[in-house]
Amino acid sequence: MIVARVLDGGLFTTVQDLGRVGCMRYGVPPSGAMDRAACLAANALAGNAPDAAVLELTLVGPRLEFTAPATIALAGANLGAHLDDEPFGCWRAATVRAGQTLWFAGPEDGARACLAVHGGIDVPIVLGSRSTYTRARLGGLDGRPLAAGDRLEIAGDVPRILADARQLDPAECPVYGHAHDIRVIPGPQDDRFTPAGMATFLSSTYTVGAGADRMGYRLAGPRIELADGADIVSDGSPAGGVQVTGDGQPIVLMADRGTAGGYVKIATVITVDIGRLAQAVPGDTVRFRAVTIAEARTALREHAAWLERIGSTVTGTAGATAAARRRRAAAAAAAAVARILAGR
């Protein structure tokens, strides 16, 4: 059913989920939310499955008029959300009434927010995902960003409301700022750089360029010295790969990256920090720091635990109640098994 009318599409608002898996061999990038943590958190707050489709808002959010009651949640960047005349905080869910308008005053912290609607945004699944890939007009709403006159739908034909409004403990909400410390693992082509080139890359401050988008983050700063030119015979593009072009400038490959590329890659941003980089706005600064696989895994586990907490410790949630019920049931089952085995 239709839950909202789009009065203004905003700068670049697209439907995204966790992206396409297994399609890079066809030349189709994964797409999906640039900040996966924000997508997962918005869905958790809205009582959705992790892979439900959300709206990804970029800097200037859309203007949406709700045509039915709905439970919505925002996570990620603070783009100055308002519901009618009231500020609508980030990292929280709320139930809106038909006739209310959600609008955005302008970016305050970060670049991308995810807006989840309880029930999930309903658009056709294309190649296993609802994510929009605008360059090939795939997925989402006809493969394009939202525009005035569009309608947002959720599955089913009755309004879906979540009983309790969930909110993340403000102490748990990330603050993005304008200086980003981004962790990388050197390679796959780190041997194509001089030691001085690698040292430049890891010790300099780079500035996010105006063209930073879903395909890649182009950065400007001290020239990274190449040992033997920037060109290689094309190989696969990993998420977060840091290409260096002939002029010695880095480009970080993001969700809508070309599936293969012919520039050398000095390093690759670790999984946890790709979403943090996606919150950088043009003019922000980035410093790269090399870490080991073990450090990357530790960071990922901490991050996963944080996401888990969002799913379970948000205030008074149906999801947490269900989780608690499942935990109690599991404990009861384990106790029953232990009791029976104790007698043998």
Next chain:
Amino acid sequence: MTAPRILLAGDAALVVEFGDRVDPALNREVRALWRAAERAAIPGVLDLVPTYRSLLVSYDPLTTDPDELRERLLEIDAEKGSLDPAASRLVRVPTAYGGEFGPDLPFVARHNGLTEAEVIEIHSGTDYLVYMLGFSPGFPYLGGMSPRIATPRLTTPRLAIPAGSVGIAQQQTGIYPVESPGGWQLIGRTPLRLFDSGRQPPALLEAGDSVRFVPISPEEYFEIERGVRSGLEALAEGDGGAA
């Protein structure tokens, strides 16, 4: 062939690298590992992307240890054997050359001191290897074009090139899967759909296929195009899956 190099590509992917050149034998090694790794269905592996010279292996970093995955890939590589040449597909790509379908055919002919008929004969007289897909959905990187028809790109790219256009850029030939801007010299067009997100698999071609361009008349072009369109309509109505 010596064992490939396995390189870290962050904490969620490995690159299995066989070399750094465009070479059918090297590409065959990549594809042999791709097939073998697919058959092995390694738990935690999310995607395998074959390219000219390497295989990108993406994995779930929460469940998969890259050191163990590296060992497993080396094992699979050592046992992969060689690809069965008989198993590779030959895909015939009907192509209307010249005229409205290939407005740059006269230029390509002039540039190389050939007649238009000779360009068509040379272009359609060779089988091309699909080294990999990439650049855009369904776009095949083809190898094997005769240097006798090599032609530089247009100085000013076109804003919209119809899907199916067959072009030449320097030593390469290719097919535009979807309408897009581009600077290739257009010599013909195929009515086949190289990419269709509603089809399984969505790409007409895959790495390792051989492609042969088959010259057709404009009448045949439109006949095939009608057939392709009604097939797609049938698919959209939901009864084309088995056809």
